[in-house]
Amino acid sequence: MRCFTGVDLGSTTSKAVVLDERGETIGRGITNSRSNYEMASQVARTEAFVNAKFTLFRRALSARGGSLGLAEALERSFRQEQYLAQLRLLERCARSELDGARYDAVRAGASKRLDAVFAGMHEDAPLWFLPGANRKSDFFRDLAGTSWQVRAERVAGPGDGGIALLMALYDKAILRVENEAVELGFDANIDPALDRVLASASSDRDACRAAAEEARATVLEDVRSVGTGYGRARLPFPKDRIRSEILCHGLGAHAMFPATRTVLDIGGQDTKAIQVDPEGIVSSFQMNDRCAAGCGRYLGYIADEMNLGLHELGPLAQRATRTVRISSTCTVFAGAELRERLTLGEKREDILSGLHRSIILRAMSLLARSGGVADEFTFTGGVANNPAAVEALRGLVRENYGERILNISPNSIYTGALGAALFAFRDTAREDALAKEAA
Amino acid sequence: MTTAAPVRKDRAMELQKELIASYFTRLSRAPQTGAKTVATFVPGNLSELLQCFDAVPVLPEINALQSGMRKLSGNYISEAERRGHSEDVCTYVKCDLGMFDAGNVGPTGEKLPVPDLLLLSYTGCFTFMKWFELLREKLDRPSVMLHVPYQGQGKATPEMRRYIVEQLERVVIPELEKLTGVKFDVDRLREKLALSVKAEDDLVAVWESAKNRPSPIDGYFGGVYYIGPIFTAFRGTQEGCDYYSVLREETMQRVREGRGPVTPDGEMSEEKFRLVVEGPPNWTHFREFWKMFSDEGAVAVASTYTKVGGLYDRGFRHDPKDPLGTLADYCLGCYTNHSLPDRVDLISKYVEEYEADGFLINSVKSCASFSAGQLLILREVEKRTGRTGGFIESDLVDPRYFSAANIKNRIESYLQMVDQKRAAAAGAAS
């Protein structure tokens, strides 16, 4: 099957989207960004192809009348295989790290403790992939990091200086893992995953196996890739296969919601206000200036300051009974203003409500600068997942521009990658048409 | 889009370098030659008048930009900030003050003299006034004000002109006579103004050559070299005339040969984007900044920054028949002395006349005279021309305020947007 991929190398996460030959999305993949951009892009792409194969698997399974519950179990089992593959690499890396000269004095003791840590991590591994398991993220570094820490603390005991050594080993080893190629693909890992699921499955076993075989047998030919995102210049792509994230966001948002005319993207490091024409072509855009005030990072800073998780901010702010006016969107001053308000006896949720409003005010200015808010209006980026931010945006848009349809896709994080993939699709289609004309 | 072919230095380029170097040599030797030195600003500079008194101009803006290009400005600015200057204010000023503290060594490596007089040609920039007040406190040298009213209502009035002429006659010229001991000779001024006209004619021909496709020049990055002599010490001189005549000749030759502009990395082989640029460049990363455009095949066909020392291409010429009146007209007509609606008008005309694909604003932190209102200019020019505007932010000589990744990202995004819109328009037309 001919496929087209888009890769979006962001500052915190890297995303990939796979389109089929009709330009429909069949796979999405995401990983954390890292110093090795090429590796981040490769992992995201592998994940997107895995996801695509599961799409094919599900289609094949449904065609055979199999239950989709089985597909879900298989996917979890497959993730577990991927996790184990990386865990094995982590162990190799940790041990080789320990072989370094600087650990001569502690090697014997540390090696024993490592045995215990890894034994524990292997015990933990299946728990991450139980139905409904509570994972704060799906990235290997987060899951393994949590597991390692718990196990290391248990092995080292409280107050034991050895915990610092173990954590240092983890930090070194995970960096190597993230920058080494591991085979995480569908074709290579599906068999053990399938065996595990089928061992306990009561029905549809043949259908499941056949569907998996069909998915594996389908060759996904990556016809063309287009890269975008902040790290795009570091992708090993020819220049004509690289597009700015502005263009990709515009086109991606247009693909998700075809009536989109204005896009607002608030990411970790920057905010973009984009106007697109009915074809999804960008007609004007504005980005925040070099000052990061009002970006996602600002909320991160506030969360740290309040000792809260990032995802807790929005819901807490929504409990506000009034909105405290916050004048500073400067990340540096936000902490001071926050503390002053708390000292004055303002309620946490009221202040938070004000903080959310203040970052959305910044975005409103950027939108005004780019040409306003037209109908329909699509909101993307990490901050689009924050209900208090969305609520503030909805209100301010209504006050300033009247009623607008506000679109937020659950897949909004993939907007840039989707746009890039569509550029790959369109470019190929144009080339094909030109070739046909010439022939 | 530059070729790797060896860079062939044009004669004009070499001449330009020689001229500027000779100027700095003359300035640094002034204490020996006995020539008086007069600090003044590029917009509204009275080059010909100073020559009538055998005075050598000191141009703090040029010193600051040279310090920026030589990567010295960062330290100078920090030094001024340590001495109590705010982070918020113009970095030209801080760079200049810091340069004095660091020994006042010019680009040729020779120490520059402390100016004997501060001629405050107060044209188009509020900061100029504070700048020379600060220098006066620091250097203990007298200052003389030439107040040039702003064309706030979109025109220069006879009253404004008279005001300037009166200041010249009754304040500036007597001060210069007193300083130099030279009696003012109006005929000498006329002769110099006649030479100015020649250079101005040639420079305009060079600007207008950019109407060709491909443009033989870059009217912004290359343009800042072209304005060097005429905006500094060489307006009204024979050397200045010679330079501009060579420059014009070479430019016309490039037109005949159908060649694009020369960049520091070679000749541009393909002109993909024609842009009008508003705002001063960044000097600390000048070549890197230029390369961001030339690599994409983008050429500036016209710019406003190159008009801060005079809008010759809109018809102004010095008039030897009315020597002081023409100096007044010159001061009044500098780009930064024009109202915002006039600036919108000018940029829109450039976009049309030079058949630009779009226009780009480089908004510099230091310079509110340029920057305040540029976002409205952006919107208005887009509305009037239907062409897309781009917006980037940097600073004149503050290296802390140049984020290469950020600027490159915006330039690329902007050019890709222009490209996409152009392709869509072509698709719709076919």
Added chain:
Amino acid sequence: MTTQRTTAEITAACEEMYYDLSFAAPRRWKDASPDRKVAGYLPVFCPREVVHAAGMLPLGISGAGDWLEVIRGDAYYQSYLCHIPRSTVELALSGRLDFVDAMLFPSTCDVIRNLSGMWQMLKPGCVVRYVDVPQNYDPEIGGRFWQGELRGVAEALSPLSGIEVTDERLAASIRAYDENRAAIDAMYALRRDRPERAPTSEVYLVLRAANVLPVGEHTALVREYVAAAEATPRKSIDASRVVVVGAFCEQPPLGLIKTIERSGCFVVDDDFLLVNRWYTAPVAGASGGRGAFADLASAFVRSTTPTATMYSPKSGRGRPLIDRVRAARAEGVIFAAPSFCTPALLDQPMLSDALDAAGIPWTAFKYAENTGQFQPIREQTGTFADTMKLWEAA
């Protein structure tokens, strides 16, 4: 007025005007008669006498403080520019200034200068006039140019109101403003001499009412306040006497002024809303009988209060400030400049160097009209006040 109002009642009325972004007071004035016209002006200077003589109400616009959310205004300004143009544009684009028939933009700095051009584009129906004050103080050169500018302002406004600015009308207006300045001088003198009776947070509000009230009403208001303040005994407080410098254009929020006072400072001189105290001598008769326009021009070139936006022809830029400190018997100076305010911030090192040389202590901070944090400022000015007390004791 039949019953005497207390200082609290007077300042409460002023505070209402201060916070009123619907501009009810000037609207009321305008609505009283269909041919009444209003001319807005920005800091730092406006020849209000000419506006008044044209039968119009000069309306001072000092941004929108910290009680207006700025969205559209922010869309036009980069992060490295000051705040007052943002809130002013917001006021304009939100329709709050639609009753204003003309706008005067003085040559305060490049930001306000360029705002004049923006206004021409954003508000095409409004008469916009850029007012270029002379930086040459020779009566025959700068003075004459300024007379021409003043006549230009008159000619731009008269067609709106239908009232020609005759010499007689202008002379009457000059008298009205001279009286107003005298009343304000008396208020400042009271504060200087008995600062506990006229706290700056009150004086400021009374002064600020000049933005929106007709001059005669404002003069009466100031006199009423001075009389009430003089008659109201208040507890004496031990505080340090300071001069506040740099706040001549974008205004500090009221909370900031109160913060300075509460931290233990008496503000005994300042440069808030300087247009109200622009001249150091009466304007009437300044030209020695050459007419009202000549009086205004002469007063401008001869007796303008030195400030950062005006050129000083001779070195010793800090001299006038030292004189003010001494005249106000102040112990120190607080430099309070708006962020990104080119005139104030470039002026400051010259002034502080002069203070150092004269042995006058100073401290400095930046603010914006919508500053929401006063705690660091309270600590800074409080420490400053304490230090001055210690020096005094030593």
